Amino acid sequence: MERxxxxxxxxxxxxxxxxxxxxxxxxxxxALSGLALFHPSLxxxxxxxxxxxxxxxxxxxxxxxxxxxxxxxxxxxxxxxLWNRDDTQWMKQSGDxxxxxxxxxxxxxxxxxxxxxxxxxxxxxxxxxxxxGIVLWDTYFHAYFTIGQKRLAAVVHAFAAVITILxxxxxxxxxxxVKGTVRAMTRGSVTGGWAWRHHRKxxxxxxxxx
Amino acid sequence: MAxxxxxxxKRRSATTEPPPHVRGNAIEVAKLIDVSKCIGCKACQAAxxxxxxxxxxxxxxxxxYDNPADLSPATWTxxxxxxxxxxxxxxxxxxxxxxxxxxxxxxxxxxxxxxAIVQYQNGIVDFVSENCIGCGYCVKGCPFNIPRISQADNKxxxxxxxxxxxxxxxxxxxxxACPTQAIYFGSKDDMIAHAEERIVxxxxxxYANAGLYDPKGVGGTHVMxxxxxxxxxxxxxxxxxxxxxxxLVELWKGGTKPLALAGIGLAAVVGFFHYIVKGPxxxxxxxxxxxxxxxx
Numbered sequence: 001m002e003r004x005x006x007x008x009x010x011x012x013x014x015x016x017x018x019x020x021x022x023x024x025x026x027x028x029x030x031a032l033s034g035l036a037l038f039h040p041s042l043x044x045x046x047x048x049x050x051x052x053x054x055x056x057x058x059x060x061x062x063x064x065x066x067x068x069x070x071x072x073x074x075x076x077x078x079x080x081x082l083w084n085r086d087d088t089q090w091m092k093q094s095g096d097x098x099x100x101x102x103x104x105x106x107x108x109x110x111x112x113x114x115x116x117x118x119x120x121x122x123x124x125x126x127x128x129x130x131x132x133g134i135v136l137w138d139t140y141f142h143a144y145f146t147i148g149q150k151r152l153a154a155v156v157h158a159f160a161a162v163i164t165i166l167x168x169x170x171x172x173x174x175x176x177x178v179k180g181t182v183r184a185m186t187r188g189s190v191t192g193g194w195a196w197r198h199h200r201k202x203x204x205x206x207x208x209x210x
Numbered sequence: 211m212a213x214x215x216x217x218x219x220k221r222r223s224a225t226t227e228p229p230p231h232v233r234g235n236a237i238e239v240a241k242l243i244d245v246s247k248c249i250g251c252k253a254c255q256a257a258x259x260x261x262x263x264x265x266x267x268x269x270x271x272x273x274x275y276d277n278p279a280d281l282s283p284a285t286w287t288x289x290x291x292x293x294x295x296x297x298x299x300x301x302x303x304x305x306x307x308x309x310x311x312x313x314x315x316x317x318x319x320x321x322x323x324x325x326a327i328v329q330y331q332n333g334i335v336d337f338v339s340e341n342c343i344g345c346g347y348c349v350k351g352c353p354f355n356i357p358r359i360s361q362a363d364n365k366x367x368x369x370x371x372x373x374x375x376x377x378x379x380x381x382x383x384x385x386x387a388c389p390t391q392a393i394y395f396g397s398k399d400d401m402i403a404h405a406e407e408r409i410v411x412x413x414x415x416x417y418a419n420a421g422l423y424d425p426k427g428v429g430g431t432h433v434m435x436x437x438x439x440x441x442x443x444x445x446x447x448x449x450x451x452x453x454x455x456x457x458l459v460e461l462w463k464g465g466t467k468p469l470a471l472a473g474i475g476l477a478a479v480v481g482f483f484h485y486i487v488k489g490p491x492x493x494x495x496x497x498x499x500x501x502x503x504x505x506x
Contacts, residue, residue, distance in 0.1 A: 005493075005498050005501075006497065006498040006499070006500070006501025006502045006505055007501065007502065007505045007506070009505065037322040037343075037345065038322070038467065038470075038471075039467050039468070039471055040224035040225060040226050040322070040324060041226055041471075042471075043224060043322065043323070043324055046343075051343075052323050052341070052342075052343030053343050053344060053364065055343070056343045056344055056345050056364075098484065098488070099488065100488060100491045102491075136346075138345075138346040138349075138359060139364070142346065142359070147349060147350060147355060148456075150346075150349075150350050151350045151456050151458040151459055151462070152458055154347070154350055154458070154459075154462050155458050155461055155462045158462055158467075158470075162470040162473065162474065165474050166473065166474065166477050169474070169477045169478055169481060170477075170481075173481035173484075173485075176485070177481075177484070177485055177488075177490060177491050178490075178491045179490045179491060179492045179493065180492075180493055191493065191498070191501070192498065192501030192502065192504075192505035193493040193494075193497040193498035193500075193501045194493050194497070195501060195505075196493075196497045196498075196500050196501035196505075197493050197494070197497040203501065203504070203505065204504070207504050207505055
């Protein structure tokens, strides 16, 4: 007999998935082109973008795509990411989280505290990267900022970019570790079993609304 | 090694491996600009354009003698004129501005493109334009606000100290053209010795604070000034008193970079081993059954 999986539950609309993957693709391209100029040992990455000059030209434009892509995700998801008491409790039990003792954790709605932190960290970091990036975008904005402001922007931009990559690693690793997660963004749905295990409160809400 | 010993490289931008340095005993050169002898004729500016085959666009008179008004991708050296009221005595201070060829070059440290900025064994800091990606980091690294990015080809330009002329034993074009010998060129030691003579002379003439401008904050420079008021270099169109590479640039370009890369690598490794130790977080049969009961 085929193992039942608790049916499926819709998690992301087609629009949300397209929006996510445009943002994800541009974030990866931003990281590669940014790292190319971040450290000499990674300068070879400029070859992926057609050379140093082209990397310098293309990086900020991909940044514009990333900014508007993330703005779309922000508008879609911000309301689901508001902090509540369960999130504070979840954070306190981070030991249970990394050891996958989910039966000990409070029931979780659409997003858990870790996902919310990723969301708000990305919101803040992408805003900082966008603004400091404008200051560094000499092709169009060189006349509007002083050299002192550009020096500060360069430090802030590099620092925020490193933190962004770290947050991205957490985001991607969580999706790899927690089996059954990726299909939410590739197919739009998750299994009922997955929802029961990881987002029980959300599953109950979805079922109730039917 | 470079064909010409004078073009042997001491430092190369964005390069982690050291350049060949078995020869390494090149004589350090310097240009000495004696501001007290300058008459502001701009022959040096003209000679620079001519030797380097540059054309500055015809500009506008901004009401002062400075012409053009600022350094540009075509103007690598510029006479800057300052009227200084020295207790009722008007002094016309004229400084030939341009790259100072720092021993510790901020532009080179900031540059992300391998080999776009080099420092030769003789101390000259040169831009190798083919390797330049036009990012403008050199502008942020420079404590003297010298490099300019061209709108035409998005590459950075500045004085080369006529590295091509120096390579074949010639003095820079500006030094050659100067009618009052306000610009000297030679070994750095000789230039310091000559400056000392000039300073003694200036002090005898009543310039008690005459001195040499060879700022230590950037490790000394390979372009030096004899100033009548060495205690106040700012008088000379804002020549910085104690120039040094900005702390922000050092923070941005210093040891934090490998640290940041190590942090990123560590995060990936920790993730990998978490998976190896804890295994995947999988949905159990019980989860599926419980879900089935409510998800119909």
